Amino acid sequence: MADSPTVSPDSPSPAMSEPAAAREFRTLDSRGLDHRLPPMRLWHKAKKIGIWDPQAIDFSQDRAHWQRLSPLEQRVILHQTSLFQAGEESVTLDLLPLIQAIAGEGRLEEEMFLTSFLWEEAKHVEAFDRFLTEVVVDRTDLAAFQGPCYEQIFHHELPTALGALRDDPSPSAQAAASVTYNMIVEGVLAETGYHAYAKMLQENGILPGMQTVVGHLKSDEARHLAYGVFLLSRLVAEHGDDLWQVVEARMQELLPLALGVVQELFAEYPDPPFGLDVDEFVLFASMQFQRRFQRIEKARSQTLDEIYRLDDEQREVAA
């Protein structure tokens, strides 16, 4: 056996040499977990309906369908898929600082839900990776589909807003990060994109494996968005109009970029296949954005207790 440093059970490691601050474990006292909190309800849902496995998706028919599509049809699907895949990779890489900020405040129920959130984002990356590897096969130049607005959001705004939380986990920084991640990237881009993508695949009866994937993605993203609406509502209820102004300003800053991503996509296809319609994208995005915006704005006149006790029906509407 090679020599190894002798470590006595009594000798503290360097990290433990400082006297430890007294720490309370809420799950050991009368408080326990609060299962009525919105993030806790989302956690229970995630455990029941978020447990699909990307490896179990059957892409066998998708490969045959893919080979029968015209070059233009393949390009349109590949264009959207590559934007989704880069987006999912981004949100997987960028989420951790928000989880750390929430955990740093001792919000155990929220952190528990966020573990499922990150796990699900990672599965989304895996599902698209399988599709690109096993169905599309040729992955040449996929990054070339990213336009200037897309690059600004995913190369700069998202990693910067989330990364800022490492040094500044303040409520304002959390709000700016959540608007970027939940309201814009997930709420406008992903949800609208997946809605249109799913409709395109279903109405044209193609790529059944990918249809299954997108069904799971929509379900997962609905929970993520519900958490985002909850988080922003909580922050607004806790910190008032100064925080609300951060939320509104960040939305104003990013919404034109998000709408620009939709325009960049359609600008390449003056006569898009599959019955794709830019107006439908924009109207769906507008309707969903407006609903969430008004829900969060309502928190300006709500107490924290009202945010925590939002009943199920209200929460479904908000998401």
Place this chain on the structure above:
Amino acid sequence: MHEVFTQPWVDAWADEIARSQEYRQAAASWEGPLALALTDADGGVARAVRLDLWHGSCRDARALAGDDIAPALDATDYVLQADLATWRRVLAGELEPIFGLMSGKLKLTRGQLPKLLPYVTASKELVAAAGRVPSRFPHDD
């Protein structure tokens, strides 16, 4: 200093639009009239201004009141409607028009939102031109 939604105010706005090279460039392909409508206490239109916009210029600008409002708005491609507090924020540059429409603060009572999206910059420049008009609002005194 002109009161908003009056003829002197919209005339001054049209002058600012004519002076705006930024607007001229951003709206180079825009064709058609656009109106701003002020919501009254009952949800109707108290006053409105109508701009006849064409390829980056303003061909005509009119303030509308009373019985003139409805027929003029019916002949307008895009009508944006809001209450006074919201217009105050828009004209102060605090609320961008496209964000106002997406968030529901501004109502698009005529026209299709998707068709406005290529004109995000043009809408900002149009509002910026209005913001340069020395303005006062009803009940400011």
